[in-house]
Amino acid sequence: MPIHLSTLQTDFERRFAGMLAMKREDATDVNEAVASIISEVRTRGDAALVDLTARFDRLDLTPGSLIFSKEEIAAETARVSPEDRAALSLAANRIRAYHARQMPEGLSWTDPEGATLGWRWTPVSAAGLYVPGGQASYPSSVLMNAIPARVAGVERLVICVPTPDGIVNPLVLLAADLAGVDEIYRIGGAQAIAAMAYGTETIRPVDKITGPGNAYVAAAKRQVFGRVGIDMIAGPSEVLIIAQGAQNPEWLALDLLAQAEHDADAQAILITPDEPLARAVVAEVERILPGLPRAEVAAASWRDYGTVIVTRDLDEAAALSDRIAPEHLELCVDDPEALAGRTHHAGAIFLGGWTPEAVGDYVSGPNHVLPTARSARFSSGLSVMDFLKRTTIARMSPAALAAIGPAAVRLAASEGLSAHGMSISARLATLNGEG
Template structure:
């Protein structure tokens, strides 16, 4: 059974803090191993990729077969059922439409002093997307990473996906094709991240790497950060459901289980104003755990990290939610809008009874790559912004330099940066002479 808490209990604060700080994931210290793999790929290039793929994925390749050919991808795509294609097309179309609206505008204006100021957004040239192999190889993640990159205008988008024992996921190939991915490599692990960051004979280096991965992939991304840009290092998934008891307890149970089934380290929390409803949901979870395919995983997550918290009112629910800063927040209440307005820290909010979080995983439109482990306090989900960068622009007229230059000279002097001041003063003197 999960934890049952009530804000009216004397020990609530202690137990809630324990819930907040519970360590849900053992991160094995793979940093030295990863460092050695990266060094090996930098030194030996393709040969290292071939060697490591044989070792870790039990797959014999030559350098020429690191990339999947167009014909190979076609052959995989041919295996995809029409209904799966249609569902993925629908998802891609909705994700594209949502992300197209995120494109930020350039700006330029001239201020009263005569300074023309502004900024301009441009896409990164090349991006690499890591896609895990095996069970966690999700076509939906390919869409969620690749579509924002292509909407942003990334010219070259490469995917690295391990194919242990040579097994390829056809729907992942179809998702890559649909999203406009340009290159696909059957390479995984830290070696894939090293290849994307530093390049090999076959894989040209990229500027930005995104996508989920295991501890080795995460450690490699941390190590190459700075040489290339990376997205957030994702932790186990989380959901917080705030419910007022006006929905079917079984719906809420399924929403909680849809996180719990991801991973034994996932966390599902229900916050409710109705203690009896909380018990009904817990009972519904137990019933569902009797039959769910992934009941071992979902059950362990719910037992170890699940919680049902009874609160006095929705204000208290909003305050607790902000302390948790959940990745996913469902507002299963009769009036979700005023409650949403009170929330400050959440990766994604799902409003009302008809918006289960799973909609957001696939076809809602917003990105499903979201900040975990309380990082919604300071970071956002993946977006087109992750594949764009801003260049600031400034152009002064001689009059503008005359107007604001002296303040720059004064501050340069205060900071003992003489050449800074002189670079302004030399121009101003020319102006003075020409008057």
């Protein structure tokens, strides 16, 4: 039974706050185990990677076979069907085209005082992408992480993907190939994160690590943060659908279930002012769910976290959506653009009934790595910006320093930083012929 709320309930606020505060993730404390793995990789390098891969992935490697050779990649990717290859290419091309538009530009101008100011963007030199092994080894995630890095101009792009028992996902290798990845290592877990952050004899360190992973990978990313940059630590996924008008209840039910089938901790929420529509959608969910291959996962998610909220009107729906700040927001209403304008916090918005969220997971073009757990209030999805950094630039002319330097001298004095002031005063003295 999903959670049923109505803004007409007298205790709605308490119930809604309870729903918002629900913890959907058990954070297992693996910090100590991860710290010891990182330290082992830092001390013993490749030998540690070989040992840890034998232990965790039941796979015997040598330092020389940590990396996939060009021949292996060619042989594995040759196994991909033409249909899968075409689908992956279409996705890669659309993701590349979308992200190319994100490239920001530098700027430079000279102000009336004669100060030339501006900034420039430069890419991170080397980036590493973690790809989980087994069930959650998603080729789409390879594209979503690797393509923005390439578009940003990252020179060296590395992937680590574990291959437990030696089982390789050829689609992951093909996705890496399509995205232009330079090196692929068959290692995983905290040891892969440590190798990318600190380097070993055969793996040069990178400057930024992105990509999803289990609790060990997440803890390792947190621990190496500072040494390298990391992307967000993603929580369980969620979708919020606001619906009204002539909507197809089956479509909406499938969109909710597409979220629920990800993971028992995923959350699917429907908000509508139309109670009969809410009932019809719930009936469709219950009709379709048992037949899904991942019925068990989807049923757990729907039972524990599924939520249906009936509101007085769309304004109320938009206000509740802002408080949830969903990762994915589907607006299945007559005028979705207008409703989008009345919301402020969401990772990605899908407009209208013909835009199921699943199309955004694969082929629409925008990134599918998005802020979860209400963090869309203050953060954004993955983009080329994650692989670029801004350097501010300033050049004073003597006249500019004469015009604005005295104010800096004054402020430095008020902060008790005298060498700051003197570094400006000495130049001003020269200008005034006192130097």
